[in-house]
Amino acid sequence: MIYVYAITDAIELHDEPSGVHDGPLQAIEHEGIAGVFSSHDQLEVPSDPELLWAHERVVDHLMEHGAVLPLRFGTVLSDPEALRAVLDKDGARFALLLSRVRGCVELAVRVGLTSSEPAVVAGGADYMRERLAVREQEEDAADRVLAPLRPLARATARRPVQAGTTTVSESYLVPRATVEPFAAEVRALQAQNPGLSISCTGPWGPYSFVDGGGR
Amino acid sequence: MSPRPGRISPRPESPHAHRVSPPPSAVRQKDIALIDLLDRLLDGGVVLAGDITLAVADVDLVYVGLRALVSSVAAAERQGVTLPQ
């Protein structure tokens, strides 16, 4: 069986790292697009940090050599032929998606409201107004705070977070050369908004932009 | 956490009632990076058609579906849609 990491237009592998369970990387190519995988006799892919980082390490490496569509973690196929069949069937769609992410990486930004004290309310309407004020504060904070980042990105995508938490998570597809200026802008936003908690991680593979380029 | 007469609080949804000093920075950074990584690897990326895959990450898909429901409701609201009552 094979573990599949990514679809890429970087056909040739060189100096590549090993993949999950130290499996050596291989590629199968079809009409200019390659699927990158490793072969295993037996394979278990629990959500273990070591395996997760191994997957990302492969994606990061491939991104240095071409456009990459990373696969979701844990994709196991029966053999390389199955992967070739995928490339054959969806090649045109992959080519289009690759062109959308070429030269770019994904940066992850999160905004959290720091502590808010529960208010004293009396009665139903008061309760609703209080809940509404908190919610508006969150939405407003997120949109207002993140607005300066959008022009820096080719695409953006809001990511789901746990229900009922006061956190916003947004992904940005940015050209690799602008990662540091983007991070500097996030730092500036944090400095301007001491009541919020802002983070930026990356660069990641463009996981949030593989289904048509973000929302 | 039940409301008391005369002093009734809305249920706080944030898990953090007060600031707790974080543990050393290296551990935090590792956790933060891992969380953003998990978010992408398990919930993003290209998904190949189910009938050819032998395995996917071992997460219960029922609950992934529930979370997607919540975020799609939130997204609809942002566009001004209200669900029928």
Added chain:
Amino acid sequence: MSSGKVLVEPPDDSAFPERRSLDEALSRRINADPEGVEKGLAQLVLTIVELLRQLMERQALHRVELGTLSEQEIERMGETFMALAQRMDELKEQFGLEDRDLNLDLGPLGTLL
């Protein structure tokens, strides 16, 4: 290697609610339920009820925002949600469940609520 990914570190964990359950989530505990099926079922049902309550409250707040409700309707809705929250507290107490018991573990995705 992992720390190289943090470009801007946040001042606290309010942007990372998953962090408090991260260790548990990754250690893949087997959920043995010594007190039988009933409590496990109550846990599942109450979690879904709580999720729905939050969703309904969001929807109601949206209507309040749009201004399509009368003052009376807002008052009644608020009372209903407060009563629902109170009833949830009672049910949790009845089944010996804490808030954290209702926070269904999605494994590495963190918790549901």
